[in-house]
Amino acid sequence: MTRTPLIAGNWKMNLDHQQAIALIQKIAWTLSDADFDYEAVEVVVTPPFTDLRSAQTLIDAEGFKIVLGAQDLSDNDSGAFTGDISGEFLSRLNCQYVLVGHSERRTIHGEDDEKVRLKIQAAIRHNLIPILCVGETLEQRNSGQMDLSVKQTLAALEGVNLENLVVAYEPVWAIGTGEVASAEQAEEVISMIRKGLAESKGAEFADKTRILYGGSVKANNVASFMKMPNIDGVLVGGASLDSEEFANIARYREHIGV
Numbered sequence: 337m338t339r340t341p342l343i344a345g346n347w348k349m350n351l352d353h354q355q356a357i358a359l360i361q362k363i364a365w366t367l368s369d370a371d372f373d374y375e376a377v378e379v380v381v382t383p384p385f386t387d388l389r390s391a392q393t394l395i396d397a398e399g400f401k402i403v404l405g406a407q408d409l410s411d412n413d414s415g416a417f418t419g420d421i422s423g424e425f426l427s428r429l430n431c432q433y434v435l436v437g438h439s440e441r442r443t444i445h446g447e448d449d450e451k452v453r454l455k456i457q458a459a460i461r462h463n464l465i466p467i468l469c470v471g472e473t474l475e476q477r478n479s480g481q482m483d484l485s486v487k488q489t490l491a492a493l494e495g496v497n498l499e500n501l502v503v504a505y506e507p508v509w510a511i512g513t514g515e516v517a518s519a520e521q522a523e524e525v526i527s528m529i530r531k532g533l534a535e536s537k538g539a540e541f542a543d544k545t546r547i548l549y550g551g552s553v554k555a556n557n558v559a560s561f562m563k564m565p566n567i568d569g570v571l572v573g574g575a576s577l578d579s580e581e582f583a584n585i586a587r588y589r590e591h592i593g594v
């Protein structure tokens with residue numbers, strides 16, 4: 337089974353719709369100048385909700401092959417949920433992916449495994465591929481809870497029937513801190529997640545599911561992760577806001593000569 341590598345940019349709460357247009361244009365131009373092969377490596381951006389319509393219009397009009405995703409969705413489909421965004425609206429904007437359970441949602445908005453599970457189900461209802469984010473804090477790592485990401489993954493998928501999933505292992509201590517996990521550390525946890533998926537959802541599902549690493553990924557460290565057999569891509573925060581840097585991350589194959 338070959339898994340298409342996925343390079344995803346999580347813009348978080350940065351850039352308005354005009355800045356979003358400029359950034360997507362620059363990424364697309366930089367990649368097309370370099371004859372980038374989008375079939376070989378999938379490139380996704382997840383701008384803020386208010387940027388999505390402008391991003392979609394641009395991508396459609398220019399025929400860019402950059403894929404759109406969102407950073408969150410409601411677990412409900414419609415109704416009296418002030419401030420929430422339905423997965424239905426996201427699919428109508430041609431979003432193909434949605435981040436679910438990012439550590440900032442879990443800590444700032446109190447989303448627990450049950451909420452994350454309901455959001456995964458909402459994503460499936462609207463044909464969005466969830467990028468399920470999991471990862472341990474420094475205290476959890478120091479107290480030996482290295483299987484926390486496996487537990488979070490399985491809790492989010494309990495009783496859920498799904499065809500397509502991406503998991504992003506993002507150790508909380510490596511997010512936005514500049515303190516990057518070593519490729520070996522990431523590979524160790526990611527292979528545990530794959531094993532957990534195989535046990536709960538079957539070998540075929542585990543084999544086709546892409547598992548990404550996230551946390552202070554930059555152009556100068558991406559290759560070390562991508563060389564690992566179980567790491568299928570990266571979820572990039574800060575470095576995804578810089579077109580050159582993000583394009584260089586997407587072009588990681590040139591750094592490792594494949």
Ligand code: PGA
Nearest residue numbers: 511512551552572573574
């Ligand atoms: P970072 O963020 O690359 O800025 O560490 C990653 C993320 O939160 O997805």
